[in-house]
Amino acid sequence: MEKIICESTYFYGSYEENPQTYRIKFRLKDSVDGELLQKAAELSMKRYPYYAVRCSRTEQEYVLVKNSEPFVVRHTNEPIELGGDASNGYLLAISFWEDLIWLNVFHGLSDGCGTMRFARTLLYYYCQQRYDASLPADGVQINDGSIPQYEWDNPYIKIMSGERRLPNEDEISVKVKTPSNSPALSLFDDPRITLSNRKCYQLRLSEKQVIQYCRTQDGTPGVLFSLLMSRAIDKLNPQNKRPIISGMAMNLRPALDAPMYKGSTITLAYLPYSGKIKDKPFAVQATALRGKLLLLSDHNRLLAGIKNSTKLYSAIAQIPTVEGKKQFMQKIMSNYKNTSTFGVSYVGPAKLGAAERYVTEAEVENASESIFIEVMSVNNSFFLNITQQWQENLYFDAFCEELAAIGFEYELLYCGEQKVTKVNLP
Numbered sequence: 001m002e003k004i005i006c007e008s009t010y011f012y013g014s015y016e017e018n019p020q021t022y023r024i025k026f027r028l029k030d031s032v033d034g035e036l037l038q039k040a041a042e043l044s045m046k047r048y049p050y051y052a053v054r055c056s057r058t059e060q061e062y063v064l065v066k067n068s069e070p071f072v073v074r075h076t077n078e079p080i081e082l083g084g085d086a087s088n089g090y091l092l093a094i095s096f097w098e099d100l101i102w103l104n105v106f107h108g109l110s111d112g113c114g115t116m117r118f119a120r121t122l123l124y125y126y127c128q129q130r131y132d133a134s135l136p137a138d139g140v141q142i143n144d145g146s147i148p149q150y151e152w153d154n155p156y157i158k159i160m161s162g163e164r165r166l167p168n169e170d171e172i173s174v175k176v177k178t179p180s181n182s183p184a185l186s187l188f189d190d191p192r193i194t195l196s197n198r199k200c201y202q203l204r205l206s207e208k209q210v211i212q213y214c215r216t217q218d219g220t221p222g223v224l225f226s227l228l229m230s231r232a233i234d235k236l237n238p239q240n241k242r243p244i245i246s247g248m249a250m251n252l253r254p255a256l257d258a259p260m261y262k263g264s265t266i267t268l269a270y271l272p273y274s275g276k277i278k279d280k281p282f283a284v285q286a287t288a289l290r291g292k293l294l295l296l297s298d299h300n301r302l303l304a305g306i307k308n309s310t311k312l313y314s315a316i317a318q319i320p321t322v323e324g325k326k327q328f329m330q331k332i333m334s335n336y337k338n339t340s341t342f343g344v345s346y347v348g349p350a351k352l353g354a355a356e357r358y359v360t361e362a363e364v365e366n367a368s369e370s371i372f373i374e375v376m377s378v379n380n381s382f383f384l385n386i387t388q389q390w391q392e393n394l395y396f397d398a399f400c401e402e403l404a405a406i407g408f409e410y411e412l413l414y415c416g417e418q419k420v421t422k423v424n425l426p
Contacts, residue, residue: 002053002064005156006309007264008316010108011055011062013329014423019367021421022112023079024103024119027361032096033130038073040125041094045071047143048118050152050262051109054089057426060320080104084424091423094122101126104421111264112347112364113251117141120352127355139353148260155258155265159310166307167300183338184245185237187370193390200418201396202363203384204411205403210382213406219286222248222346223271223293225373225384227285228406229342230273232398243274247340248293255302267305269296270340282406342371350378361413367420371395387418 004011014020045052054067069088077097080086082104087093091106092115101123105115120140128135158164187193214224226246233244252265271289280288295301312332319325343366350362356379363383364374374385386396403410 001056004062004064004108005154005160005313005317007108008062008313008325009329009332010106010264011425012316012322012325013333014106014108014425015326015330016422018333018369019420019423020107021082021367021423022105022107023365023421024105024112024115025361025363025365026101026119026123026359028099028101029358029360030130031099032101034073034075034096036129037094037096037101037126039129040122041071041073043125043143044118044122047121047141047147048262049147051090051092051118053091053109055083055091055108055425057322059322061317061322061325062425079419079421082106082421082423083426092118093421106421106423107264109264110262111251111266112345113253114262114264116347116350117260120350120355123352123355123359127358131358132354136354139351140355150258151260151262153258153261154263155256155261156306156310156313159306160314166303168304168307182242184341185233185240185242186338187233187341187395188389190237192394193392195389196391198367198418198420199388199391200365200414200416201384201386201412202414203386203400204361204413205382205384205408207377207380207382209408213408217283217286219290220293220346221375221377221382222344223286223289225346225375226271226344227273227282227289228402229344229371229373229395229399230271231285232395232402233341234273234278236394236398243272245273245340246271247343249343249345250297250302252302252306255299255306267302267309268340268343269293337369340370342373343368344373345375347374347376350376352378365418367418383413 010020052067053064056063056065067089072088074080074095076095080093080095082091082093083089091109093104095102103115103119121142124137124140159166210221214220226248230244230246247268248271250267250269252267253259253261256265271292277285277288316325319328347364352359359378361383362376362378363385364376365385366372366374366387369389371388376383
């Protein structure tokens with residue numbers, strides 16, 4: 001039995017409108033062979049045995065226990081409900097349809113960094129069987145020995161037990177100006193949109209063009225797309241006085257000294273677009289946001305934030321019932337609704353190794369509220385997945401206008417309903 005610590009916010013903060021799930025999609029050069037994918041999935045699960053679990057409920061809490069049920073790949077283009085019969089209780093499920101492979105994942109099991117390691121192994125074993133028996137495994141974790149203990153060990157255990165001391169806020173040399181107490185602009189207040197089923201847009205851009213532009217503008221892909229969406233939102237709301245704030249996902253594994261930890265270690269960096277920065281040239285705006293991100297990424301500052309987060313995990317653990325923990329998280333999440341206007345997650349290059357030559361698309365689709373931009377690159381292309389909770393195109397169209405304004409060419413791969421993976425917790 002495994003206690004849930006830093007992932008507790010996902011387990012107790014999962015509800016129907018925001019199940020805390022995501023999907024990773026890979027499009028291959030040929031139709032997927034289901035039998036070979038099933039074999040690849042079984043081999044991958046042997047390499048990552050800590051994902052062979054299900055969620056169990058005691059009177060006080062959720063825990064993870066070993067799942068001995070078969071890990072079955074499904075032939076469907078619909079999301080697979082996690083934690084229930086459709087996934088045999090697993091919190092990770094693999095499906096395929098035509099030339100697509102999907103990973104359906106509960107965020108409480110692992111974040112995108114952890115799941116991408118599993119995905120690289122899965123694609124390696126699949127492509128090795130399908131295309132090339134001598135496919136090199138460089139950069140991919142395979143079944144070549146015992147699983148290192150540091151992949152299992154939750155880094156928060158030492159912190160919360162006092163074995164590892166973290167700095168306080170007053171011990172941090174890098175200071176960041178405290179943002180205004182004014183709540184972020186909420187797009188849900190826009191009378192031009194109507195809440196409905198989630199909508200999803202998928203774009204392809206030239207990796208070479210994006211990287212070259214970032215170099216000339218002193219930006220990064222994450223900062224670039226965050227800034228473009230902020231500018232688009234600003235132009236659509238000329239009378240707005242609230243800050244437009246993007247919540248940028250950050251991986252805490254380096255700060256935790258746990259680069260290979262299996263679970264979810266994500267925090268958000270809040271990048272405001274307000275005040276005098278709006279009147280500056282694009283390059284100056286990019287430099288300002290990148291500088292802000294670098295300050296927020298300071299090692300000791302991240303450690304101080306981690307120390308504060310342990311107070312939340314401790315508070316959740318002390319609540320004596322599962323229902324009480326859920327009610328507590330509902331209040332916490334409602335308090336955070338006005339902290340950002342939209343979200344951005346830059347997964348980075350897919351790094352699929354030798355299997356990448358057989359993959360033509362790679363995208364992440366997040367089941368979040370408001371607007372969320374997921375960014376990944378593979379095979380010389382950037383893929384953007386933009387989701388929202390309304391049908392109107394005005395913010396997406398404005399974002400595309402910003403892309404065109406800086407000379408970016410893009411291809412719209414998909415525009416339609418976002419199919420969300422649900423999770424069934426006991």
